[in-house]
Amino acid sequence: MSPVLEAVFGNRSAAQTLMFLEAYGSGHALRIAETYGVPVSAIQRQLIRLETGGVLVSRKIGAARVFEFNPRSPSARNLRAFLAAELEALPEDETKRYYRQRQRPRRTGKGD
Numbered sequence: 001m002s003p004v005l006e007a008v009f010g011n012r013s014a015a016q017t018l019m020f021l022e023a024y025g026s027g028h029a030l031r032i033a034e035t036y037g038v039p040v041s042a043i044q045r046q047l048i049r050l051e052t053g054g055v056l057v058s059r060k061i062g063a064a065r066v067f068e069f070n071p072r073s074p075s076a077r078n079l080r081a082f083l084a085a086e087l088e089a090l091p092e093d094e095t096k097r098y099y100r101q102r103q104r105p106r107r108t109g110k111g112d
Contacts, residue, residue, distance in 0.1 A: 002090075005086060014049075019087065020098075021056070022087060025068060027068075028065060029047055029067075032047075036098070054075070055070060056076075
């Protein structure tokens with residue numbers, strides 16, 4: 001994670017949360033926390049703060065609250081453009097480690 005992103009967003013967990021959501025489109029606190037190996041409470045705090053600020057919206061899917069960028073927010077659109085550029089600039093090893101993970105289980109019957 002770039003020190004610049006941490007400085008811009010105020011802390012590491014905020015930067016990680018936003019980068020994850022830009023890379024994958026949506027996510028829940030436990031999945032984001034497991035990706036980076038950080039406490040779930042730190043990610044939950046950022047998700048709630050960003051939702052309260054209008055940057056994110058959430059919906060319940062089963063027991064999980066799934067967050068994504070607010071499509072009605074012009075600020076969120078501008079932020080996403082910035083995050084997309086930052087994702088492009090990441091080193092390949094960091095991109096593979098954090099931003100190219102399988103998000104859904106394999107289809108039944110698909111070869112292993």
